[in-house]
Amino acid sequence: MSTPRSGWFRSRRFAVAAGLTAALAALVATLLTMPLNASLASADGSQITGLAGKCVDVAEANNANGTPVQLYDCNGTPAQQWTIGTDGTIRALGKCLDVVDFGTGDGSAVQLWDCAGSANQQWVVSSANDIVNPAANKCLDVRDNNTANSTRLQIWTCAGTANQKWTAPAAGGGGNGGTGGGNGGGTPSGFVVSEDQFNQMFPGRNPFYTYSGLTTALAAYPGFATTGSDTVKRQEAAAFLANVSHETGGLVHVVEQNTANYPSYCDTSQSYGCPAGNDKYYGRGVVQLSWNFNYKAAGDALGIDLLHNPDLVQNDASIAWATGLWYWNSQSGPGTMTPHDAMVNSAGFGQTIRSINGALECDGHNPAQVQNRVDSYQHFAQILGVDPGANVAC
Template identity: 70%
Template sequence: MSVSRSKRFSLRRIAFGRLAVTAALAAVLSALSTAVPAQAADGQITGLAGKCVDVAGANSANGTAVQLYECNGTAAQRWSNPGDGTLRALGKCLDVVDRSTADGAAVQLWDCTGGANQQWVVTAAHDIVNPAADKCLDVRDNNSANGTRLQIWTCTGAANQKWNAPAAGGNTPSGFVVTETQFNRMFPNRNGFYTYSGLVQALNSYPAFATTGDDTTRKREAAAFLANVSHETGGLVHIVEQNTANYPHYCDSSRPYGCPAGQAAYYGRGPIQLSWNFNYKAAGDALGIDLLGNPWLVQNDAAVAWRTGLWYWNTQSGPGTMTPHNAMVSGAGFGQTIRSINGALECDGRNPAQVQSRVAKYQEFTAVLGVSPGDNLYC
């Protein structure tokens, strides 16, 4: 299906009792000052019976239980230790429920807040300690069954408190080449809707994005995507198209499925400002979401919004001859991503100021990631 995006506008695309063992606790606390991280492959945290620390249902919602589960290599079991004291998965932090310091307080996934209940020290003795509570990450009831909830408990040195965790300063939870700190630096004034965790969650839909080729290629692709996104949304400020007069124009009534959400329902939304009923239909079909019937999901769910942007980037060539993803991994260059996104209005001298704006942002973002921008920047 053709999914032309030739009509544009400025900024539119734009997770029981037991006795405390005082000596063991003292040993752990003593180790904190010289703690060094234990190593684990692929970002997993493994523990009792060789099982993994797992986010229940791979659900990134705040409050999702963190549990023990058979290791399966999914994103729900990929943890990072970025060096700021947190342990992260799916773009969020390992968190003690209600900031409790009591034995038996469950752990969960939650937005990273910098709170003491999200601080952890991985010791040389393979304990994971929450210093605020002076307690260890613990498998409840020493039960190795899949789905057993994790908690904090007075450190005992027992097997249900021993872990192999990612090294400090490791990769982000998804393996994404852009860290949350770098993302925030790129978008200092972004709308709170455009969360880093939503982007990380969306990456699972297109695993080749920013993972193809060498490190330079991966970083260039991430920078190229985010630069175009920045241009389309005014720095991740705009969630929806600003010119409401355009809203009724994006219903192509000749399509057999029509515009079930309404004549004026298919205006630009999200990081690439998805517009037109046929684009909502094609993106929804690809992502397994009814965006034709409920286009408002793109402006109400950050992960859905990011997924639509990645859908276009990875699968659509628009007015160009290749997808933006292919442009970056093939070496065709940043200029071809502009052509695929808005070439009919900007390339070949049509709007050099808009092209220059995109190029300047790409150069800025590659500098943040520590790579050169490469050749063929213009279209």
């Protein structure tokens, strides 16, 4: 394996979309401090209840395409009988809960529509009672916190608020308990990669990089490795871990090895400066997070003050993993899409390389580095028993 570079972020700055910072911070805080009513069991295994104890309801029990989905007094009618499928759909009256016009923005309404297996009909029920549309990375939400009957439901940036909390039947309909991410992976964590498979992938890893640290970090991004078919879920997990392996020399390096570079990553043009010290923003963690502006962006998104406490990335395994998931799910780097989108939309593993380090590796710039990533991906896909798919190189 080639000597890892000092990180994905060494010479690139990434903007975090307005509003994402506070919302994801709230989501992470909620996931880490679950409310007392966090059980996903519903009274009859079919109603989905939320704000003010009211139910998710199909307006007028009409199963026509485009019928609004709303909040309404629970009444036990078929308009309130929902099945959470193992395929990621939520169904009532023979049709699917659907985001209108494939919307991904805050305020996009939900409706009933013919089931098509499309991204706007995919949902993940998290262990913290969020119902998330991974394509938009947004939560099912009661508009304006309004408890009145017939209040329209929508998707909104996940904030951990009461109007985004739901009790729901388990996947497959009926029974108690949530899906823990809904991926059907069969492991205690719900992740498609078991601990034994993880250990097989990283036989010489640094003990700092724990499997439990990874599975804890997954809560911040419930759409990761839970979106699409079982094949897609496993391909995404293999792709993420292969890129992580390349960046860290097989999960060996926790911090950047060239200490002479440490004072180089303070961008003094930023208004917030480098409060932890000019030499404290060197590469750390599974993506070797570097530069003060990247510590701030990742920390803001995760609800952790990494700008003032950058050492957390090398001292807390779950935070080290979470910074990698932050990049994977929300940043496109020199590419045209996030690595998450590349995998769930079948663009191929090669596009994840482009989004991570395409300017330096793709299009013939460094074929040996590209091949190293591809080799790891194909090996990990084999461990997970999944075909790596097409377009594996860039």
